[in-house]
Structures are given as structure tokens and as C-alpha cells.
Amino acid sequence: MAAQRLGVRAKERADARYFLVALCLFLALMLGFPALANLWYSFSNFSFRDLTGGSFVGLANYRQAIANPGLWSALGFSLRFGLICAAIELILGLALVFVLHPLLAKRPWMTGILMLPMMVSPALMGVMYRLILNEFTGVIPAYLEMFGRPINFLGKNNVYFTVIGIEILQWTPFAFLILLTARQTIPMELEEAAAVDGAIGVQLNTLVILPNMVPTIIIVAFIRFIDSFRVFDHIYVLTGGGPGNTTTSLSIYIYKLFFNQNVLGEAVAVSIMLLMASLAILFAGLKLAVRTRTR
Numbered sequence: 636m637a638a639q640r641l642g643v644r645a646k647e648r649a650d651a652r653y654f655l656v657a658l659c660l661f662l663a664l665m666l667g668f669p670a671l672a673n674l675w676y677s678f679s680n681f682s683f684r685d686l687t688g689g690s691f692v693g694l695a696n697y698r699q700a701i702a703n704p705g706l707w708s709a710l711g712f713s714l715r716f717g718l719i720c721a722a723i724e725l726i727l728g729l730a731l732v733f734v735l736h737p738l739l740a741k742r743p744w745m746t747g748i749l750m751l752p753m754m755v756s757p758a759l760m761g762v763m764y765r766l767i768l769n770e771f772t773g774v775i776p777a778y779l780e781m782f783g784r785p786i787n788f789l790g791k792n793n794v795y796f797t798v799i800g801i802e803i804l805q806w807t808p809f810a811f812l813i814l815l816t817a818r819q820t821i822p823m824e825l826e827e828a829a830a831v832d833g834a835i836g837v838q839l840n841t842l843v844i845l846p847n848m849v850p851t852i853i854i855v856a857f858i859r860f861i862d863s864f865r866v867f868d869h870i871y872v873l874t875g876g877g878p879g880n881t882t883t884s885l886s887i888y889i890y891k892l893f894f895n896q897n898v899l900g901e902a903v904a905v906s907i908m909l910l911m912a913s914l915a916i917l918f919a920g921l922k923l924a925v926r927t928r929t930r
Contacts, residue, residue: 670910673903673906673907674907676899676900676903677696677697677900677903677904677906677907678691678692678693678694678696679691679692679900680692680695680696680900681899681900682897682899683897683899692900695900696900696901696903696904697904697908699898699900699901699904700901700904700905700908703901705880705883705888706885706888706905708880708883709880709883709884709885709887709888710885712881712882712883712884712885713864713865713866713884713885713886714864716798716799716802716863716864716866716884717860717861717863717864717866718860719799720799720802720803720806720859720860720863721856721859721860721863722856723799723803723807724803724806724807724809724810724859725810725852725855725856725859727803727807727810727811728807728810728811728813728814728855729814729845729852731749731807731811731815732811732814732815732818733840733844735749735815736815736818736819739815740819746812746815749808749811749812750808750812751808752804752805752806752807752808753805753806753808753809755805756868757805757868757869758868758869758872760801760805760868760869761801761868761869761870761871761872761873762872764797764801764869764873765789765872765873768788768789768797769789770787770788770789770790773788775788776788789873789874790878791878791879791881794874794877794878794881794882795881795882797873798869798870798873798874798882801869801873802863802866802869805869806859806862806863809859810855810859813851813854813855814848814851814852814855816851817847817848817851817852818844818848821843821844821847821848825843825847826839826843826844850925853920853923854920854921856920857916857917857919857920857921858917858920860916861913861916861917864884864885864913865884865885865886865909865913866884866886867884867886867887867890870882870884870887871887871890875887876888876891885905885909886909888905889902889905889906889909890902892905
């Protein structure tokens with residue numbers, strides 16, 4: 636019997652290796668080749684007329700990218716945008732978890748309703764808000780004007796807060812879903828033991844529940860920061876990166892370099908730097924979460 640179980644486990648490990656090899660080959664084909672091609676493009680002088688790579692220019696594209704003041708302006712916007720959105724989404728997600736967990740434990744189907752904003756494409760979300768927030772034809776500005784409080788949501792003074800609000804409305808459900816899953820994995824026995832010791836209500840959440848959710852909180856914070864940092868869709872559809880460069884994120888900056896200014900090598904160099912930074916941030920977040928978990 637023991638030999639039979641060992642044989643089954645050996646067969647399962649062999650099957651797992653086959654699936655893993657197939658997955659690695661698929662990733663190498665779909666992700667590895669484009670990554671290597673972009674890496675070569677970042678060291679070459681190429682154009683739409685010659686996509687084979689052009690001439691090798693070394694680090695010239697990277698030096699040109701770093702010397703461009705537009706990069707630092709876009710980087711500053713993306714950093715502020717990512718930090719603000721990630722922090723607010725995390726706080727709102729935790730608040731919703733603590734408030735709605737007892738209700739969702741009895742009616743789990745309501746979780747699907749809370750996920751509805753995530754089901755809308757970011758580009759479509761941008762189109763929707765562009766229609767309802769338009770200064771001349773939008774529904775919300777029209778009602779505010781009726782009450783004597785006209786607000787130009789897409790004007791230079793308010794557009795920054797508008798795009799932050801849209802990002803938060805769409806992606807807070809993501810943070811909530813992951814944090815809710817972490818909350819539901821905490822054993823009931825732990826809560827009962829804490830209740831016996833007198834930890835109930837706020838004490839239970841702050842002294843027992845929250846510390847057990849710290850690794851998940853770290854991961855969610857890093858994922859949401861990276862996702863908000865590289866935002867493109869709804870901001871480009873809503874404002875095109877304007878007025879001026881007010882809402883030009885790093886992704887929009889790369890898009891403009893590539894398609895509007897036809898500076899392909901510099902655009903690819905910036906995208907490579909963005910990829911490396913995102914991977915480094917995600918790796919640091921995972922290491923921090925694992926270290927926190929093992930304490």
C-alpha cells in the first residue's frame with residue numbers, strides 16, 4: 636500500500652514537471668521574446684521604417700531619456716498618483732472588510748455586487764466619466780450648476796482629484812476582495828480564544844485580526860501601487876494627459892514619445908526602466924510579506 640502511494644506521488648510529480656515545462660515554454664514565447672526584442676530596441680536606433688533594429692547606439696537612448704525633463708514630470712505624477720490611490724484604496728478596503736464581513740459571511744452572493752466596478756474596462760470607464768463630467772454636456776456639472784455650485788471637473792484645478800477619484804472608485808473593490816479573502820482565512824478558533832480573553836469589537840480587529848492580515852495588506856499595497864503607477868487607459872481617454880501635461884503618467888509619456896514624437900528608441904528605453912522598477916518593487920513587496928509572515 637505504501638509503495639502504491641509512493642508510485643502515485645511520483646507520477647503526480649512527473650505530470651507536474653510536464654505542465655511546468657509547457658508553462659515555461661509558453662511564457663518564454665509570449666513574454667520572453669518581446670522582452671528581448673524591446674531590450675535590443677532600447678540599445679538601437681530604429682524607426683517604423685526599419686523595425687529590424689537599426690544601428691546599435693549603446694546607452695544613448697537611456698541617456699537621452701534621463702536628460703528629458705518630461706520624464707521626471709511624468710515620473711512625479713505617477714509616483715504621487717500611485718501612492719495616494721494605493722493608500723486610499725487600502726484604507727477603504729480594510730474599512731469595508733471590517734464593516735461588511737459579518738454580513739457577507741451570511742450572504743456571500745453580495746460580494747459579486749461589490750465587484751461590479753472591476754468588470755468595466757478602464758477605457759470604457761474613462762469614456763463614461765468623460766460624458767457625465769463634461770463641463771458643457773455632463774449630467775453632474777449641470778446639476779451642480781442648478782444649485783449654484785458649478786465645478787469644472789476636467790479643468791486644470793480639479794482634474795488631478797478627478798482622475799484619482801475614478802481610479803479609487805474602480806479598484807477599491809480589488810483591494811477589498813483580496814483583504815476579505817485574507818479575513819475569511821483567519822481560523823474561527825483564534826477569534827473564539829481572543830473573545831475568551833476579553834478581546835471583542837475594536838480590540839479583536841486591532842490586536843488579533845489586523846496583525847494576521849499584515850502580509851496580505853503589504854502585497855495588496857504593492858500591487859495597487861504598481862497598477863496605479865503605470866495607469867494609462869482611463870486617464871488617456873478622459874484627458875489625453877492634459878490639460879497640458881497635468882495628468883501625463885509615465886505610461887502616457889511613453890505612448891506620446893512612441894506614437895506622437897516618433898522617438899522610438901527613447902520610448903522603449905523608458906519602458907524597460909519602468910518594467911525593471913515594477914519588478915523590483917513587486918519583488919521587494921513579496922520579500923517583505925514573506926518576512927512578516929515568518930516572524
